[in-house]
Amino acid sequence: MTRWPEWTLAGGPVQMSAQTLRDQSRPVLYHYDPAFLELYERTCDLSKQVFRTDYDVVLMHGEAILALEAATASLLTPGDKVLNLVSGVFGKWFELFIDKYGGETVEIAVPYNEAIDPDIVRKTLEEHGDIKFLSVVHSETPSATINPVEAIGKIAHEHGVVTLVDTVSGLGGEVLSPEDWGIDIAIAGPQKCLGGPPGLSMLAISPKAWDTMEKKPSPVRGSFLSILDWKDTWIEKKKFPYTPSVSLIYGLESVLRQALEEGIERMAARHALIAQACRRGVEAMGLRLWAASESIAAPCVTGVVLPEGVTDGDLRGRLRDHYGIMISGGYGELEGQLFRLGHMGIAAHPGYLIAQLGLVERTLSDLGHPIELGRGVGAALSALSDWEPA
């Protein structure tokens, strides 16, 4: 059997803490057991606190792609115009759902190492008065960049547009506020900055979004893709439309609790500082950051341009097989162009960062890439002078 890596420092799913693993292994309860109903409700409440919202939060029992498809299917009526913002692979993919559910896409696209400019969003909305929806990826994990969702959401809100935000790897990395940011549906997952298990998605849903779903000519109900089913059952009657993923709910409840114990601001600051130190380390190694500018680099993961003469397979393969560290490569169209250093959840910590940078140096050197061992680590250590523990 293939040896397991010592550490998984990928772009998600991420390593869970020892406490999360223990909490997730609580005995499986029958889903209508009063203790499970109580825990499920608490998990929804904790989700709202982590989202910093008074909107309803719905948990869907599939990875975030389920929630993204469900939201598209539930909101769109064929012919609806959707302004889709594309700054990476995930943003571009979203157009497939718009197509599938009959929407008409208006696209604003930038190169995949840049972020969307809110002014262009404003201009586009002004030009296209009939745009009903806006979709944007908050944290483009494959590009290791973030979009200015606060500004974008506010503009969209002013224009009466229903805004759908994929913040799967954004939540916990930045302090979000659906209400203040003008977001109608925010979709997150436990398996990124929160450090939980993959297999669930969390949706914060504004009254306007509910209204849109309900007023659609044929509302999406009676389907695994239905969000309204959860309103009709859990929210209104404390019933489930189907058997929930009990163990994963345990894992989610655990990481939400841990996040609130740490405090969302501190959690975001932790991710921000580690990401910054990572970038200083990468630059000092003589490598090029993928993100076009400092301000759009993601807090959860750092993209690095593959240096000439080094293949993704060689770099990541040796790092994993030889030094026991699993990181992510480029994804989709970006495969072979960059590699990504993960620092989300428990990995957003000086120890994992320093080890990761040091062993990337070691690996590059093993592969014949000229590098001064310790230089990148030194720069990262220097940037950690402001580190404050949780």
Added chain:
Amino acid sequence: MTRWPEWTLAGGPVQMSAQTLRDQSRPVLYHYDPAFLELYERTCDLSKQVFRTDYDVVLMHGEAILALEAATASLLTPGDKVLNLVSGVFGKWFELFIDKYGGETVEIAVPYNEAIDPDIVRKTLEEHGDIKFLSVVHSETPSATINPVEAIGKIAHEHGVVTLVDTVSGLGGEVLSPEDWGIDIAIAGPQKCLGGPPGLSMLAISPKAWDTMEKKPSPVRGSFLSILDWKDTWIEKKKFPYTPSVSLIYGLESVLRQALEEGIERMAARHALIAQACRRGVEAMGLRLWAASESIAAPCVTGVVLPEGVTDGDLRGRLRDHYGIMISGGYGELEGQLFRLGHMGIAAHPGYLIAQLGLVERTLSDLGHPIELGRGVGAALSALSDWEPA
């Protein structure tokens, strides 16, 4: 906080064994880590062995309802005639999916304590030469009954009909064979007889079923509901269409391994004997079994008619809150008519059965129902004389 029950002996999800809980808490790997790819492939292989099939097995990352909807969406072309066999709540519900995806339902229904007669299936298929699909629930958990799927499947096969079987709580309780039984899509879940976690579904898919999905005018692709996506990605390229539920795969791999160590025949025999002993116990208590006849009673759960003067809430509430045992009640239309004693997975064992029966006696007595304490247990113990341990 509400106290947790000592034991969950419900109609599923069920208690996981200590080994399963430990295996499920292995560290989360990145889904493209070679060790995870290897484990995922092994899980698919083990699934095939447990299904006793050479057909492809696809794992979908949502509870069985996802697989049922996905199969319907993927197979049906609007206007297709589907023979839907209804012997319980789940069978009846399936019609909603047929409707949703444009099928035309031909129904054979029996009272919810009876099973489908294969002869009527044959006759109906002969009458309706244009029936393209047949759907049947193998083990109707809410009714605690089973349908003669072997006979039905063979008949359907003779008539060239594509057969879809919901064997979520059937697999492991009976020895199945998709090929021999003429099943084109068999859908199972880890959280019933296998004793695993809820949140996944396993689909055994015949070449004919693949062919039907691919030849549909607009094949279902690019969706959480797509089965073909898994063929295009995992089966053909060892890629994932989205992030799999890593922890749940660990749980599934563990219970499949345990099932094969025990042997599927022995596992089925174990469930059968415990179910039989349960029925003898129930009868000796003076209660009435829900299933109309011995031969159609399910191996995984036993339905018992609620005795007069005893409400479901009183019985199950006291059993749980006072004696720490959580069982299931009637579900859907059957709510308030029966209660269900669970004996699947690790609970298909003399210890759990005897404790459960004894404490049902104690509870009924507490509630003023006349009962001779120990009588039901005695009859069950007597029926356990053929018990052979795994």
Added chain:
Amino acid sequence: MTRWPEWTLAGGPVQMSAQTLRDQSRPVLYHYDPAFLELYERTCDLSKQVFRTDYDVVLMHGEAILALEAATASLLTPGDKVLNLVSGVFGKWFELFIDKYGGETVEIAVPYNEAIDPDIVRKTLEEHGDIKFLSVVHSETPSATINPVEAIGKIAHEHGVVTLVDTVSGLGGEVLSPEDWGIDIAIAGPQKCLGGPPGLSMLAISPKAWDTMEKKPSPVRGSFLSILDWKDTWIEKKKFPYTPSVSLIYGLESVLRQALEEGIERMAARHALIAQACRRGVEAMGLRLWAASESIAAPCVTGVVLPEGVTDGDLRGRLRDHYGIMISGGYGELEGQLFRLGHMGIAAHPGYLIAQLGLVERTLSDLGHPIELGRGVGAALSALSDWEPA
């Protein structure tokens, strides 16, 4: 590999709850880590609360036999007279330690199914004015009997005798009070009624006991057998004399917390009621209880005379290998005379009791012993009418 039993219902060690197992698997800390020092101190505090004492509590890092030997070695000066009360195997064995450490034993012995009469203790102490120590086993696990330690301790106290009580399987089964009961050293363990791991012992130590240890001509120090070492290090300086068993401390801390959440009175009442129901079940099976009278039967375990024609090996072997339940047999001199039904810790619960009794019936019947299946269970169920959940 030998198959593991489904349940361990022995005379200790016992099954740990799922929560205890999880808590015990917390990551191992360095013993001088501030978090471990804090947890260790909390564990000592919780121990005092469970012992209901203001005396110092010392944790020794070996099973109770270590504490018993350590206490003997630490207290006795060669020539000291010790009144040793013998109502079972463990009481008799204690004489070996008295001998080893130079004491002179005065013995009061009763048959191993009876308990010590406090009046005889009083008379003996009056006759032998030079007795300095009294040793007694509170709960004689091998005999499944208890001694009236409250009365005995008070008498000893009046006579100025230093009293050593082995309450390894007593603590949690009865509500103890070292101060009120005149006990100078009480020794308990986590692995019995508390439902924790074997490998530690807890000693509540009176000022008089400390004084005796310190005033001994050559106090026992600098040894694994030293109790004073723990006073000199942990109690006075928060240092350890050697590396503590970190994982076991986690387990102990967990079960102490759980015990206090339940409440010691409720915990004792729970053990008492289950033991009583067990005895009613045993009698109704036509078997003979080992304990000579109801009032001296132990709350933690029930001794049953092996019926004629049934060997211990056959009974316990079949119960374990065929029905998955491990119970204890007779121990030491009592081997082959009795078997013991365990009901301590999480097993002091109706479910485990009923299952255990039922499967003992089934096993006896398998072995050809005439028995009316269900009769014993019925009597036990009847005796459970006063059961109150925690």
Added chain:
Amino acid sequence: MTRWPEWTLAGGPVQMSAQTLRDQSRPVLYHYDPAFLELYERTCDLSKQVFRTDYDVVLMHGEAILALEAATASLLTPGDKVLNLVSGVFGKWFELFIDKYGGETVEIAVPYNEAIDPDIVRKTLEEHGDIKFLSVVHSETPSATINPVEAIGKIAHEHGVVTLVDTVSGLGGEVLSPEDWGIDIAIAGPQKCLGGPPGLSMLAISPKAWDTMEKKPSPVRGSFLSILDWKDTWIEKKKFPYTPSVSLIYGLESVLRQALEEGIERMAARHALIAQACRRGVEAMGLRLWAASESIAAPCVTGVVLPEGVTDGDLRGRLRDHYGIMISGGYGELEGQLFRLGHMGIAAHPGYLIAQLGLVERTLSDLGHPIELGRGVGAALSALSDWEPA
């Protein structure tokens, strides 16, 4: 509650791997359960394989200090001359046991940063023809040094001296052979290089050692300190002298299995290389290694002289509280003179080493000690060029 450190990289106990934690949390079995007897026997067999010996191996159920005292008590007859080799705190402490059990100590001592010279051992043995025992610490954890036990043991063997070796932190860090090295009793523990739990000790015992114990005027029996008790019970009759620490045996069995899967040579080479890289890193930081020479530096832990102006409390306190890494300080007489970087068990891995060195740099810099960040890490990375994964 005090926050737990992210990593424990101390001089032992050490972090356990995720697998070890899972294996250690297997359900507690009754110690006479056939499955436990089998597992216990397997654990003894695995211990022999890890010790590379055909001698008997006895497991004692207390930390290594128990085994050291037990061996002294069991071997020595008052008046016996013991050659005690002292190169550190633990070696010196051993004299207390020699005194306690009536031996007469002949000491060879060196400064605590040096190792014993075998030639002086030879000369001393030649001078003192009546020396019966030799005691030596293989790996002096507090000094982070090793003694040349192979050479010493062979010399002792030639002189007919019974040799007792404390290899608690040596086993797994070097490849040992009691037979070839002339060792009569080798004492190890799970909680160091093996990466297991504290609370047990393993003793490899030569026939000559058994013989010495048995021929002593009053052999040590009937005591927690007795080794012969284990021969009389477990080895000869598969009985236990008292209840074993079941959970810890699970932990030990797990780490022994993992060690043999890796291979003892590879395990030792892994510790050696990481230790070497650690030393290169420390030197490059401008710090001074505690060990007087490269050849006597321990594979399990690296001692570093505290730089002027930096207190142990400041350095280790900040490293732990600020950066989440717990390391060990000086111990006993060495307190305040050195700090120790741990690299045993799973921590003997490039990732933990690099992180540890980097954050020591960061901490020293925080404390105002002049340091070039990244320099030590760079040197360590350079020394890792020969790293081979397990």
